[in-house]
Amino acid sequence: MNTSAPHTDFSEASIRTIAVVGLGLLGGSVAKAVRGQSGDAAVRVIGCARRAETREFAVKHGFVDDVTDDPVEAAAQADLVLIATPVDRIADYVINIAAKCPQVLMTDVGSTKFRIVEAVKAAPEAAARFVAAHPIAGSEKTGLQHACGDLFQDKPIVITASGDESPGAIEAVTRFWESTGGRVVHLTPRRHDDLLAISSHMPHLMSSLVANQLPGEAIPMVGTGWLDTTRIAAGDEGLWTAIVSENRDAILSALEQTAGNLGDLIDVIRSRDDESLTGFLREAREKREAARPTRLPTP
Amino acid sequence: MNTSAPHTDFSEASIRTIAVVGLGLLGGSVAKAVRGQSGDAAVRVIGCARRAETREFAVKHGFVDDVTDDPVEAAAQADLVLIATPVDRIADYVINIAAKCPQVLMTDVGSTKFRIVEAVKAAPEAAARFVAAHPIAGSEKTGLQHACGDLFQDKPIVITASGDESPGAIEAVTRFWESTGGRVVHLTPRRHDDLLAISSHMPHLMSSLVANQLPGEAIPMVGTGWLDTTRIAAGDEGLWTAIVSENRDAILSALEQTAGNLGDLIDVIRSRDDESLTGFLREAREKREAARPTRLPTP
Numbered sequence: 001m002n003t004s005a006p007h008t009d010f011s012e013a014s015i016r017t018i019a020v021v022g023l024g025l026l027g028g029s030v031a032k033a034v035r036g037q038s039g040d041a042a043v044r045v046i047g048c049a050r051r052a053e054t055r056e057f058a059v060k061h062g063f064v065d066d067v068t069d070d071p072v073e074a075a076a077q078a079d080l081v082l083i084a085t086p087v088d089r090i091a092d093y094v095i096n097i098a099a100k101c102p103q104v105l106m107t108d109v110g111s112t113k114f115r116i117v118e119a120v121k122a123a124p125e126a127a128a129r130f131v132a133a134h135p136i137a138g139s140e141k142t143g144l145q146h147a148c149g150d151l152f153q154d155k156p157i158v159i160t161a162s163g164d165e166s167p168g169a170i171e172a173v174t175r176f177w178e179s180t181g182g183r184v185v186h187l188t189p190r191r192h193d194d195l196l197a198i199s200s201h202m203p204h205l206m207s208s209l210v211a212n213q214l215p216g217e218a219i220p221m222v223g224t225g226w227l228d229t230t231r232i233a234a235g236d237e238g239l240w241t242a243i244v245s246e247n248r249d250a251i252l253s254a255l256e257q258t259a260g261n262l263g264d265l266i267d268v269i270r271s272r273d274d275e276s277l278t279g280f281l282r283e284a285r286e287k288r289e290a291a292r293p294t295r296l297p298t299p
Numbered sequence: 300m301n302t303s304a305p306h307t308d309f310s311e312a313s314i315r316t317i318a319v320v321g322l323g324l325l326g327g328s329v330a331k332a333v334r335g336q337s338g339d340a341a342v343r344v345i346g347c348a349r350r351a352e353t354r355e356f357a358v359k360h361g362f363v364d365d366v367t368d369d370p371v372e373a374a375a376q377a378d379l380v381l382i383a384t385p386v387d388r389i390a391d392y393v394i395n396i397a398a399k400c401p402q403v404l405m406t407d408v409g410s411t412k413f414r415i416v417e418a419v420k421a422a423p424e425a426a427a428r429f430v431a432a433h434p435i436a437g438s439e440k441t442g443l444q445h446a447c448g449d450l451f452q453d454k455p456i457v458i459t460a461s462g463d464e465s466p467g468a469i470e471a472v473t474r475f476w477e478s479t480g481g482r483v484v485h486l487t488p489r490r491h492d493d494l495l496a497i498s499s500h501m502p503h504l505m506s507s508l509v510a511n512q513l514p515g516e517a518i519p520m521v522g523t524g525w526l527d528t529t530r531i532a533a534g535d536e537g538l539w540t541a542i543v544s545e546n547r548d549a550i551l552s553a554l555e556q557t558a559g560n561l562g563d564l565i566d567v568i569r570s571r572d573d574e575s576l577t578g579f580l581r582e583a584r585e586k587r588e589a590a591r592p593t594r595l596p597t598p
Binding site: 137158185207211214215222226233235237241244245251254256259261278281284 | 482521529555589591
């Protein structure tokens with residue numbers, strides 16, 4: 001691999017060693033997915049975490065071959081660096097690592113993309129080797145203890161190219177993500193954020209609203225409907241505050257659309273327009289059934 | 300058992316035969332739960348369904364001992380009749396059966412209670428032997444093919460007495476529901492409907508709103524968060540239109556509260572008040588965790 005950054009050509013890049021910066025649910029699951037492969041696909045994994053307990057857990061449970069608390073030390077040994085930290089720290093890691101390791105390819109797992117890609121564009125030597133990605137996997141659970149090697153199996157992985165990537169970089173990172181078992185989809189960063197605001201960020205906030213409205217007296221009476229609808233409300237509030245901050249405008253636009261639709265629904269119910277209500281419920285059922293994972297095309 | 304209705308005393312009532320009117324998910328699951336019991340608790344079950352295919356399926360798969368398409372014929376052989384039809388038909392069945400079978404005890408599975416209990420009160424001979432109930436079990440699935448004998452295990456069963464029941468009736472019906480494996484809770488019909496509007500009916504409608512807002516382009520990208528949040532939106536639109544119709548005022552009041560809370564949330568996000576946003580998300584997470592089924596008291 002040559003080192004004439006930012007003009008490195010990644011067309012022939014072979015990814016034998018990866019560094020995972022941030023050993024949480026997503027970082028740990030990628031590590032397990034690629035380290036577990038046999039034969040030629042086998043990958044060496046260097047984990048990077050700030051907490052000593054996380055590093056010990058990662059080694060003990062076979063997530064990584066080696067660990068460090070220094071992202072640059074990890075990146076210096078790797079062909080590919082995966083940044084798997086909360087969204088508000090990803091761009092800084094990418095820029096710092098690019099400055100110190102001019103040969104390395106980088107990708108990430110952030111749930112928002114536009115602001116990260118824009119921030120990295122300001123550093124051309126970083127933008128040339130960073131291919132932004134968002135694996136749509138995970139749940140309300142966080143932490144390495146919930147990580148597993150098949151988390152990405154048949155899950156959508158959105159790659160959001162900036163246009164500034166070196167030749168071959170997008171293809172190499174696409175092959176890497178496909179090796180985790182996911183199905184790669186390509187979108188612009190802006191389109192990704194607009195769609196995710198509606199398919200993930202707004203639903204998360206609505207789930208929290210529904211959970212918050214429950215009076216204590218009703219707690220012993222919740223059924224599977226309430227439990228399903230509020231499951232993601234159990235997610236970490238720090239991670240989600242950062243996501244809202246990174247994708248504020250698109251989330252506001254999605255929530256305002258929801259507020260308008262809710263107003264219309266209230267009018268339909270108040271005016272006893274049962275035909276419209278049935279139509280609204282039918283449309284929602286059909287939409288839900290169209291999106292069932294069993295009906296998704298498999299790779 | 301004496302027949303001097305409406306003054307029958309059910310204190311010593313022994314429930315050896317039940318009639319289940321409506322063989323769907325809930326009726327079928329009750330049938331399976333009580334018929335499967337061994338020894339003294341064993342119960343003979345007569346099923347009543349309009350469709351011949353449903354009656355054949357019920358016999359073939361061991362849900363019932365016998366079937367008929369005539370609710371009165373089924374009730375005439377029973378100690379207890381369970382009305383397991385959509386909510387808008389329950390009160391009529393209770394009143395008709397009471398008029399023709401003056402000895403029989405009755406209960407139901409309706410998700411709304413106030414209007415059913417009020418309608419039955421108009422017929423004192425029916426009100427004396429009807430103990431309204433709502434087992435909080437089931438999901439987006441409907442139909443006998445999804446019924447199972449352990450559907451009610453550890454699930455809340457709300458009994459909403461009218462005050463007009465004959466002596467011993469509430470106790471006998473409570474014992475019956477406990478025999479399905481559920482945990483009986485007592486509430487007034489009005490309080491039940493107000494709480495369920497918040498814990499079940501409003502969440503169902505919000506789930507449908509979230510599902511409806513998804514653009515077709517985002518269908519291949521939905522994750523487990525969207526799938527969990529919208530699971531109940533796959534429910535039957537006819538059943539849910541009837542539920543909204545039976546509990547319209549409480550549902551409107553819950554939805555208006557949600558609309559107000561959504562407006563507040565939009566203001567918090569627009570004003571970049573991340574501290575309030577984190578507080579809102581934390582409260583929702585704590586509420587969700589407090590209501591997790593694993594933390595419910597077991598019977």
